Amino acid sequence: MGIDTKKHYTKAVLENLILDTFKNDMLIDPEHASDEAYYEALCRVTRGILSEKYKFFDAHNNARARKKVYYMSMEFLMGRSLKNSLYNLGIQDAMTAALDSLGVDIERMYALEPDAGLGNGGLGRLAACYLDAMATNELPAMGYSILYEYGIFKQRIIDGWQTETPDYWLPGGSVWLKVKPDRTVPVKFGGRIEEGWSGGHHWVNHVEYQTVYAVPHDMYVPGFDSEGVAVLRLWKAKSPGFDMEAFNRGDYVNSVGAASAAEAISKVLYPNDNHAEGKMLRLKQQYFLTAASISDIVRRHLALYGTLDNFGEKNAVQINDTHPTLAIPELMRVLLDDCGYGWDQAWRIVTDTFAYTNHTVMAEALEKWNEDIFRNLLPRIYMIVQEIDRRFCELLRETYHYDQYDIDRMRVIYDYQVRMANLAVIASHCVNGVSKLHSQIIKDSVFHDYYKLTPDKFKNVTNGIASRRWLYQSNPGLTKLLFDTIGDSWLHDMSHLGRFERFASDKQALERLAAVKKENKQRLAKYVLDASGVTLNTDSIFDVQVKRLHEYKRQHLNALHILTEYLWLKDNPNAPFVPKTYIFGAKAAPGYFLAKQIIKFICTLRDMIEGDAAVRDKLRIVFLENYSVTISELLMPASEISEQISLAGTEASGTGNMKLMLNGAITLGTLDGANIEIGEHAGSENILIFGMTTEEVDALRAAGYHPSDFIRDNYLRRALDMLSAGICNQQFPDIANSLRFNDPYMVLADFISYRDIQKKASELYTRSEGWQRMSLHNIAASGYFCADRSINDYSHYIWNL
Ligand SMILES: *Cc1c(COP(=O)(O)O)cnc(C)c1O
Numbered sequence: 001m002g003i004d005t006k007k008h009y010t011k012a013v014l015e016n017l018i019l020d021t022f023k024n025d026m027l028i029d030p031e032h033a034s035d036e037a038y039y040e041a042l043c044r045v046t047r048g049i050l051s052e053k054y055k056f057f058d059a060h061n062n063a064r065a066r067k068k069v070y071y072m073s074m075e076f077l078m079g080r081s082l083k084n085s086l087y088n089l090g091i092q093d094a095m096t097a098a099l100d101s102l103g104v105d106i107e108r109m110y111a112l113e114p115d116a117g118l119g120n121g122g123l124g125r126l127a128a129c130y131l132d133a134m135a136t137n138e139l140p141a142m143g144y145s146i147l148y149e150y151g152i153f154k155q156r157i158i159d160g161w162q163t164e165t166p167d168y169w170l171p172g173g174s175v176w177l178k179v180k181p182d183r184t185v186p187v188k189f190g191g192r193i194e195e196g197w198s199g200g201h202h203w204v205n206h207v208e209y210q211t212v213y214a215v216p217h218d219m220y221v222p223g224f225d226s227e228g229v230a231v232l233r234l235w236k237a238k239s240p241g242f243d244m245e246a247f248n249r250g251d252y253v254n255s256v257g258a259a260s261a262a263e264a265i266s267k268v269l270y271p272n273d274n275h276a277e278g279k280m281l282r283l284k285q286q287y288f289l290t291a292a293s294i295s296d297i298v299r300r301h302l303a304l305y306g307t308l309d310n311f312g313e314k315n316a317v318q319i320n321d322t323h324p325t326l327a328i329p330e331l332m333r334v335l336l337d338d339c340g341y342g343w344d345q346a347w348r349i350v351t352d353t354f355a356y357t358n359h360t361v362m363a364e365a366l367e368k369w370n371e372d373i374f375r376n377l378l379p380r381i382y383m384i385v386q387e388i389d390r391r392f393c394e395l396l397r398e399t400y401h402y403d404q405y406d407i408d409r410m411r412v413i414y415d416y417q418v419r420m421a422n423l424a425v426i427a428s429h430c431v432n433g434v435s436k437l438h439s440q441i442i443k444d445s446v447f448h449d450y451y452k453l454t455p456d457k458f459k460n461v462t463n464g465i466a467s468r469r470w471l472y473q474s475n476p477g478l479t480k481l482l483f484d485t486i487g488d489s490w491l492h493d494m495s496h497l498g499r500f501e502r503f504a505s506d507k508q509a510l511e512r513l514a515a516v517k518k519e520n521k522q523r524l525a526k527y528v529l530d531a532s533g534v535t536l537n538t539d540s541i542f543d544v545q546v547k548r549l550h551e552y553k554r555q556h557l558n559a560l561h562i563l564t565e566y567l568w569l570k571d572n573p574n575a576p577f578v579p580k581t582y583i584f585g586a587k588a589a590p591g592y593f594l595a596k597q598i599i600k601f602i603c604t605l606r607d608m609i610e611g612d613a614a615v616r617d618k619l620r621i622v623f624l625e626n627y628s629v630t631i632s633e634l635l636m637p638a639s640e641i642s643e644q645i646s647l648a649g650t651e652a653s654g655t656g657n658m659k660l661m662l663n664g665a666i667t668l669g670t671l672d673g674a675n676i677e678i679g680e681h682a683g684s685e686n687i688l689i690f691g692m693t694t695e696e697v698d699a700l701r702a703a704g705y706h707p708s709d710f711i712r713d714n715y716l717r718r719a720l721d722m723l724s725a726g727i728c729n730q731q732f733p734d735i736a737n738s739l740r741f742n743d744p745y746m747v748l749a750d751f752i753s754y755r756d757i758q759k760k761a762s763e764l765y766t767r768s769e770g771w772q773r774m775s776l777h778n779i780a781a782s783g784y785f786c787a788d789r790s791i792n793d794y795s796h797y798i799w800n801l
Helices: 010-026 033-063 082-089 094-101 106-112 122-137 171-178 244-248 252-266 280-305 327-338 344-353 371-377 378-398 403-412 420-427 438-446 448-453 475-487 496-501 508-534 555-571 593-610 631-640 657-660 676-680 696-704 714-725 731-743 747-766 766-785 786-796
Strands: 066-071 076-079 116-118 141-146 154-158 161-166 183-188 192-198 202-208 210-222 230-240 316-322 353-356 368-369 418-420 430-431 459-461 540-546 582-586 618-625 641-644 666-669
Touching: 010 033, 010 094, 033 082, 033 094, 033 106, 033 171, 033 210, 033 230, 033 508, 033 618, 066 122, 066 280, 076 122, 076 230, 076 344, 076 631, 082 094, 082 106, 082 122, 082 210, 094 106, 122 141, 122 230, 122 786, 141 280, 154 666, 161 593, 183 280, 183 438, 202 378, 210 252, 210 280, 230 252, 230 280, 252 280, 280 316, 280 327, 280 371, 316 327, 316 344, 316 786, 327 344, 327 353, 327 378, 327 420, 327 731, 344 353, 344 430, 353 420, 371 378, 371 418, 378 420, 403 448, 418 420, 420 438, 430 438, 430 786, 438 448, 438 459, 438 676, 475 496, 475 508, 496 766, 496 786, 508 618, 508 631, 540 631, 540 747, 555 582, 555 618, 555 714, 555 731, 555 747, 593 618, 593 731, 631 657, 641 657, 657 666, 657 676, 657 731, 657 766, 666 676, 666 747, 666 766, 676 766, 714 731, 714 747, 747 766, 766 786
Parallel strands: 066 141, 066 316, 141 230, 316 353, 353 430, 430 459, 540 582, 540 641, 582 618, 641 666
Antiparallel strands: 076 116, 154 161, 183 210, 192 202, 210 230, 368 418
């Protein structure tokens, strides 16, 4: 089909392309070019190759009238693109050599790229992993999101407290973006609706609205060794210059001022994870994304087919959590108002098109918009949502004979709120959870009412990760060991990692595995030394908890346990103890005060231990600043214990757990999210499970949970007392009181079980061969958690490709 990039782009060809880019595009003499200039030239060359490749792929798909897949998400946590692009195109060696002969070190080039941090955490990274997998599986796929000028904030820890600075990523990041001004789309906000009947037809007219332009910027994501290229289309808000209507009314100042208000829409990513912030600007962002994207999808479909009658057969739109749910009433609006469809036919097209992925069962994350704000900002969309709500209530009442109490629970608009999850469930042909357990919980609780009504609508697709990014590109030592033992077919089919199982009793392979881990720990230790001046003990266990900071993820359970270990070591200075390095990385939402106090608690504990010469070589805490995709790529290969300790029933899936498993870390975790499936695949002897099950959590809550009943252990009591009284003169009354009197995530109920499994982990670690064997079983079983498999599941069970 297209060009075979691996064959065509040799060292000589690439070297010439770089030199041509300097001469013709950048007007720079390569002899005197800076590293930054080389970085730009290199990225331009790579982007050019990607854009050519995409043209072939797109034409091929259009000629075959293939169904298109759209992944709509307010977040894409892309990380860096250069290395990934070169590896997936198969030209990393040729490019390394080309740069080498120009006197440039490619590692230095990689390091210059800022992360595209257009997401908060797991949900945004999942979207990015899925683009990689969709391209690899050669699906005609596009992602849609917003071109935030500021991505997720940069975290600095000052005196133990998190401070946020803006992430202005575009200077180094924009080389990956191709602007498509001719695809600009107007999006209308506010105003009012005039409607009436003429000649038997209902007409609506939207007047006095404000227009914001959505300008697309495309990023290309190549598949691994494949013809596929996915496009991520990011919308940037642009004001029409000034507000003509306001100007005509004589309101000159506001006519110009409207410009900055309009462009504020794509200014900054909301930094909340698993927490809805009901702000009008966020609602504007959501409509901006969905209206621009629907317009773009409809335009593309009409250009190919000339009708929308077959829209639902030719397009699948996956909604990543409820954030892009407005795409549903927006497509209804286009079909009804712009294209003249009747309600029933429009509704059939819409339900055929959309599928919704739920990502959380926590109440504070379920989006509900104030009805007045919604109506004022989106008057026509509001009318359509009202009609969806009215018809759904009528269906429940007339056809299913539900009583008003049940209807009120299930309807979209109730108690002056527009409930986005209800709308997404009602209008989608499929609703999926992201792990087996989570998908079951959805059916049993959050969406139980709808499950009773339409059981077949509910499915599971367990999350997956871009395995090649975290193994092939990030762990060269393990990659080499795998090549030497089982070959390289796993790069195309991660289930082939299962062949590594045959080496579970091969002493030499196990020793090599240990050596690879040691080397990766030393690499991380060098980074920590350079960043913070602390020398890590690379013979200690590297125990890692990296993820957003949230009470449900229970970083404070981990920290509290470390404090009890410290107290025990003070009491037993000469007792045998397996040295441990606890590594944390976590951003807290800027407005989540308790989460910030937990960071301060971890850092205070770190400083206390570091100041104690008798303890610090046995026990150490490292807090990695600004946890990001790039830091995770360095960290995962060096990890030995993967802390996945959320309260059972709260973590929908987790994907950090998968990255760590792939790199041979042993999961120490609860029976929550995808941990359960990790245990099923790796074998129960190769995972360290502790804590209550979901059923036990429910039972304890029903019986009445009193955290103080669980303060039976003397060290736990002393640790809690220290939180209140002060560690190094720093008191943590909010954390202590929350744990003693409320403990919403049952830290104390799981504490003893957690302590015991930590102890068991240390014992197992002393038997090196057994530990390496556990590690090997995890690597061999991690193929299932590749995003390629997840995308196959979506293709077969949801998108009907
Ligand atoms: C994978 C990843 C996450 C998700 O981690 P969980 O442990 O699944 O919550 C968050 N942030 C970054 C930067 C990641 O790479």
